[in-house]
Amino acid sequence: MQNRDEDRTLAYQLISFVFVAMLLVFFASILVTRMLYRQIILNSQLDNMRHLAHERVYLLDGIMSNVEALAQGSLNLYLGASISDQDFMDHLQHIHSDNPSIHSICFIDEGFHAGQPVVMTAQDNQFQKVQIEGKDYQFTDWYQIPTISGRAQWIEPCFESDATNTLMISHSMPIFRQESITGVLRFDIQLSYLQDVINRNTSFQVGNSFLISSTGTFITYKDPALVMNQTLFSLAQEYNDPDLSNLGYAMVNGEMGHLYVNGRSSLGQSWVYYHPLRSNRWSVGIAIPQRELMASVNIILLIQTIASVLIFLIVSIIIYARAVNVSKPLRTLARAADIIGEGTFDTPLPQSPKSFEISHLTQSFSAMQKSLKDYITNLKITTDEKNKIHGDVIYASEIQTNLIPKNSENPFGIKDLRAYGILEPAGDIGGDLYDYFMMDQDHFCFVIADVLGKGIVAAMAMTMVSTLLPSIAPYHKDSSELLKKLNQFLCSNNVESNFVTVLLGILNIQTGELQYSNCGHMPLIIRSIELKHTRYPETHSTALGVFEDLDIGSSTITLNRGDEIILYTDGITEAQNVNEEFLGISGLEAIIETLPMPNPENTARSILQAVHDYARGSTHKDDITLLVLDYKHPGFNT
Template structure:
C-alpha cells in the first residue's frame, strides 16, 4: 500500500491519475484499483471480441455455405427429374413408340404426376408435312387442355430458336406463357431428331413461383436473404420483391458504380462460387454474400447475411459481459471501501497523535492497533521518532544556546579586532609628514588580516601589514598577538628585520595553531625620508611616484613567520621622495576570483595603480578596492581584503 504514491507518480502522464494524488488514501486505492481492473477488463473484452469475431464469421460462412448447397441440391434434384422426364418422352417420340393419342395420355399422366411441371409443348418445324405444328398441353381442373401455337410466331421464340440452332438442350430465361399456364415460367427445351436432322423441340415448363418456393431460409435461425439469379444475372427470386424480374446484378452494379459487385456477377455467370464482403453505397452494404452455381441450368444461388446478423450473438454476449463486469466493479469498490475504512480508523487516530507531536506535544500517547502488523510497526516507529525528536530538540536547544554564546563572543572579538586597527581620521597624527588610509574587510565576522602603524619615537614611524593563515577566532587571536607584539617590542629594535625575527621566534615558541604569518614590516625615518622594510613571504609592495610612475618591490627577505625558529631575515631600504605613496595589500586583493574562476592577480593590480590620478591615500585605497570588487564574484570571496596606503608628504622639519 505504501508503494501506491510511487506507482501513481510513474503513471502521472494521465490527468485523471494526477487528480487522484490530491484525494484521500481510500479514494485513491478504490479509484486506482477500479481503473486498473477496468483497463484489464476492457482489453480482455476487446481481445475476446476480436478473436471471436473471426470465429463467428467463419462459422457463419460455413452455415451459409451449407444452406446454399442444401438448396442447390434440392433445386438440382427437381430440375434433374424434369430433364430426365424430357429425355424419356423424346426417346419415345423419336423411336416411334407412341402414337398421337398415346402421346396425349402420356403427357396427361406426366403433368398430373409432376406438379412442378406446369405445361408441356411439342413443337415441330413448320416445314415438316403430316405433323401437327405446335401444341401446348396443360392441366386445368384435372382436365388436359391443348392449345395450338401460331406457326408464324413460335419458331422465333428463344425456347425454340436457340436449341434448334445450337442443337443443345437448355433452360430458358424466365418468360410469360400466354398459351399455357399464363404465368412466368422457365422452360427446358430439348431438340427432337429424325434421320439426322432437327425436326422440332420438346419443351417442359416449370412455373417461376415453383422455383421461388424451392429456395428458402431457415426462418428459425434467420440466417440471411436468398437470391436466385439467371445465367445473365437477372434476379428471379429474392426476399426483396422489388428486385425480382426488375433488376439484374449488373444493373445494380452500374447504378451504384460498384466494380466489386460487377466482379461478383461475372463470377456467377461463369459458374464460380465464393464468399465475399460487399462494400459500396447500396442496399447490400455491409453484407456478406455466399454464392454457388446450379449445374443444370447455369443459374446461381446466393445468400446475403448482414454483419449485424453474424455478430448478433457475440454483441449480446459482449453486452452481458460488460454489465457483469460493471456489477463486479461496484461490488469490488464497495468491499474495498469498507475494508480500507476499517484500516483507516487506527490510521486516523495515529495521524491525530502525530500532528500533536508535530506541534510540540511530546507527551502525547501514540495509540496502538493490534489488527495489522504494519500498523503496529508504524506505531512503534512513530514512538521512536517522538522520543528522538524530543531528545533532538533538547540537544538543539542546548546547541543553540551555546552557539548564541559563541556568536556573542565572536561579535565581541570582532569589535575588539576593529578597535585594534588604527582608524582613518582627517587630522594628521604625525605632523604633516604623512597621510595614511587603510581598509580591512574580513571574509567573515572576524578575520586574520591586519594592518597597523604607530610612532616608535618622534622621528621613527613603524607600519605593518600581515596575513595570518586561516580564518575565524584562532586567526583573529593570532592577529591580535602579532599586533600587540609589534607595538610592545617595536621600540626595542633598530631595524624592521630584527623586529620580524623576534616576532618569528615568539610565534614558534607559543606553538599557535595558525602561526603561519606573511608580513611586510617597515620603518620610516621622518627626517630623512629613508624607508627600511622586510618582506616575509608577503605580496609585493609598490612605491607610487609623483609623476604617476610606480615601482614594484617584489623581493622577499624570508619565508613566512612562525614556521622555522631562529630564522635569518634580511631587509632592504630606499629613499622616499616627497609625495611618494607606499601601497601595501594582502592576497585578498590579488586572489579575488571572477565568475569564470580567474584571479585578479598582480598584473591587474599594477594596471589599477598605473591608472591612478591625483595622489591621495584614500583615493588610491578605494580605487584598488573598487577594481577588485568589480572584477570578482561576491559569492567567491573566500579571503580577507586589506589595503594600506602611506603618503610621505615631506621630511620632518
C-alpha cells in the same frame, strides 16, 4: 482545492487505477471475443448456408432431372415405336396428370397433328388442349434454341403463350428424324412451383434463399419486385456495387463459394453462399445479413459488457471500503504528524493498526518522533552555545578593531606625516594587522602583518603581535632586532605554529631615513610626488613564528619629500575576478598608476574600490589590509 485532495485519496487512486486496467482488459477482451466469435459464427453459418444451398440444389435438380427424364422417355416412345397420335397424346396427358411439377406440355412435329403445335395444360384442374395459331412461335426461344443448337436445353423464363400469362421455364427438346430436326417437345414447369420449393422451410432456416437464371435474373427472391425484373448486374448498376457484379459473374459462370456484398442494396451488408444447379446454368444463393450474423455475437458482447461493469462496480466498492479502512490510521498518523510538525512532540500516535505496513510505519514514525525530540533538544543547546561563541567573537572583533590605530589627520600630532589604514576582515575577525606608533621623538615605527589562516587563532596571533610590538619597540632602534624579538616570542608562544609575514619600518622623521625589514611579506611600494612608483621586492627573511633562530636583515632608504609609502597584504594581490584570475602585484601597480596626487586616504580608498570592482561576482574572500603613509607632503606643509 478540496476536489484535488479527494482526487489524491488512496481509494480514488486505487479505483482509478483498477478502472483503467479493467477498461484495457475489457476492450482487449471485447475485441478478441468479437473476432473469435465472429469467425466461429461465420464459419458455422457458412456451413449451414452450404447445407441449405445443397438441399435446395438437390430439390431443384431432382425436379428438373425428373422432367428431363420424362421428356426423353416420351420422345423415345414417340420415335421408337409405332404409336398413334391419340395414344401419344394420352401418354402425355398421363404424364401431365401424374406429375404436378409439369405445368404444360407442348408438342410440334411435321408428321403430327398436321404440323401444328399442340399445348396441353390444366386450367381449374381440367385438362385442356390449346391450339397455337400462326407461325410466330417459330421465333420464340423455346423453339429456336433447340432447333438451331440441335440439343435439349432449359429455356430462360418466359410468359406462357396462352391467356394465363403464367411465368414458366421450359425444357425444350429437338425431334430428330433422319438427321434433320422436324419438331420440338417442350415440358414446362410453372415458375411459382420452383419458387415454392426454394422458399419451403426446412429443419434449419438460415438467411434468405434466392435463385437466379443463367443471365443473372432473379427467379425467386424475398422482394417480389426484383423477380424477373432485375438481374444481379442491373442491381449492381443501380447501386453502383461492384460486389454484386462479382457475385453475378461467379453465379452465372457456375462457380460455388461465398462472397461478402458490401453495398446498399437489399443484398448489401450480407454474406452470400452460392451453388450452381446441375441441370442448367442457374444458381442458388443463400444470403444472410451481417447484422443477423453478428446478432448472437452482439448478445454475447452485451452480456460480457454488463458482467464487466458489474465486476468493476463490485471491485470498486470492495477496494473503496478496504482503502478507507486501511487509510484511516494513515490519516490519524498524518494529523499527528501535523501537530508534531507544529512543535508538540509529545503528541500520541495511533495504536496497533491491523495493517503490518501501517504498523511498521507508525513504529518508525514513533522512533523518528523520539529522535526528532532529542535532536531538537540538542540543537537548542548547540544553538545557545553557538550564539554565545558568536557573541564572544563579535566582542573579540571589537577588541581587535580597537587595537589598530584610528585614522587621523596627523597621527601623534606629527605634521610631516599623514597615515590612512583600512582593515577589512573576511569574517567577523581576521588575521591581518597594521599599526604605527612613535618609538621616540624622532622615530616613527609602522608595521603591517598577515597571520597565516583566519579565525580565532589568527586573531589571537595578531593580537599578540599588536600588543607586543609597541611594548618592546622603545628598546630596539633597528627593525631587524625588533622583528627577531617578535619572532622569538611567536616561536615560543604560538602553539598552533602559525607563521606571520611582517613588513616593519622605522622612519626618522627628521632625516627621512627609512629602515625596514620584510619578513616574507608583500613588497613595499613607494610612490613619488611625480606619480612614479617603486617596488622593493627584497625580503629579509622568511615569515616569523617558524624558526626561532631566524636571521633577519634590513634595508635603508631615504624618502624624498612627498613620497607615499604603500603597504598591503596578500588579500589585495590575491583578489580574484569571476574567472578566478588573481589581480597580482602587476594589477596593483596598474591601479596605482591611475591614481591622482598622493593622499593616503584617497590612495587607500581608491585601491580598495578598484580591488572590489575587480573581484565583483567572485566568491573568494580574504582579509584585506592597506596602510598608506606620506612623508612631508608639499601640500600638507603649505
